[in-house]
Amino acid sequence: MTDAADETPARGAGSRPGDGRRRRFLSPDAAFGWMSRLSACVVLLMLAALLFVLGEAAIPAIRDYGARFLVSSDWRPNELEIPKRDARGKLVFDGGEVVTEKIPPSFGALPVVYGTLISSALALLFAVPLSLGAAIFLVRIAPPRVRGLVSFLVEFLATIPSIAYGVWGLFVLAPLLQDHVEPALQSLLQHLPGFGWLFMDTHGRPLALTGRDMFCGGLILAIMILPIITAISRDVLHAVPRAQIEGALALGATWWESIKVMLAYSRSGLFGAVILGLARAAGETMAVTMVIGNNNQIQPSPFAPAQTMSSLLANEFSEAETVAHRSALVEVALILLLLSLAFNIVARMLFVGSSVQPSRAA
């Protein structure tokens, strides 16, 4: 790890100070430099440790389930005892007693991967139009003072901790959905052809609307990712050269048509903003755990309780007792980590060459 930059001081100060002195094995000055270099290496090690420790702890699950882990939807941490059935599906009796058999625990991550993807997609569906609208408002409509105030308010949304959104969602949003919004939607849509499945479970029975479901999780996530998408798209749109807008207007474009020029010009940055929002939504834990209903089954209806990768971890990790259960949970954490790394890396690649720094905007 020898770097040329070390030979000449990075900040452009002529020759290296202290060169004239007799070289000791390690002068205090050099020691300071090495210490700061060492801590930079520690930061690199932090990411390596994260990947290594999680990977190592997930080995039992990876070995036992392999790729099946991603496609199986069985999540049974405990042994299950069920009545034994013979080849024709009849119960087996032994002296008047039903014979039972034990099914070993089984772990499949499909329901939680599905839950994470769908809840994040719902969140984007709600948040992206709102955020883009607000970003356009901030860049092209609002006078400077309003812009400052609205920006501040939107950024305030970002400082509210996840647990606060969780408590609000649990005691305000979920009851509102249960008592008013979902029944209204149900009476509106239920009898329209093609919408019936929204209110059925997997067995075709009507769902009990609880307000704590995928829909509520998506809404809470949408509220939580509004600030990051708004802030970054605001900066991205702000960086569009004036000549682009003025050129469009000079050609006779309406206000909206000039906005479309802006959107087209900055599409990769806007896409990056959306991906960063997606990464945030996928990793978000507390608020989702409190409102999504925590049910480890794949249900097509958004009004059915669900589970995400992070809410599964929050619910089960501290109570996992067997090695198999714990390592399966760690594998879920590993999948979540890799997913969020991928999202973040893709998003950052979209900002390469742009003057917008997403880490500052967020």
Next chain:
Amino acid sequence: MSILGFQGRRRLRNNAAFALCLFFTAVILAVLAAVTWYLLSIGFSSLTWKFFSEVPSGCTDADVGGMKHAILGTGVLIVLACLGAIPLGMSTGVFLSEYAAGSKLAQSVRFVCDVLAGVPSIVVGVLGYELVVVPLGHFSGWAGALALGFIMVPLVSRTTEEMLRLVPDSYREASYALGATKSRTIVEVVIPAASGSLITGVMLAIARVAGETAPLLFTALGSRLLTLDPRQPFPSLTAQAFVYATGPYEAQRNLAWGAILVLISLILILNGLIRLASRR
């Protein structure tokens, strides 16, 4: 649409888009208002003197006790996290800005910092569990502090780097011209020149981790006892609020609302101080 003609349609679309932008902004502000209104009004009504002065009594009715243990616990966890994260983060920031701004190593460290800042906090909790809780055999405050510190490091190092970059090179050159070594220049000239904004960066990181719950769930776990011993399961406002809010008792739920109001006030105060510091 044909009655409008081409120009009419353009005008209509233009006005509709304009109105929609206003409407969407209004929706976001309305959501913000709805969230803060409930957090403030219910939170305030559950804040009493007992909230700050008592620990949980074990009862679940009106005598439920307070959150003194959790307030103290959050404070201790933040201090412990800072003790590890601030030296490491700042020293990394110094490296990025002063020693090797353009090197391969610096670029990869910068990239890793940005990526680490995006790691879901619950995953960091799993790391704390595997690194500390498993070897020790039980949940502990150390594990919680480690997880919070882990989250702080990339934030502190990136802000430190950016703040040090803002110090003009002439400061460094003047110091070198007086014969100071590089380390002395950094410690006595560059860092003091940026001290205000460095403190800002640290406070931003504190404001971020003060509200974290997920990384504490299976590291510090939470506790109903007033404790200062980080070798034991450790209380925190956020974890206690989670337990109370998801529990069945009305009195405990009220405490959860109160805990959240205290947290948000703490974060707002930190942000206010940041604004004050950066204005100067």
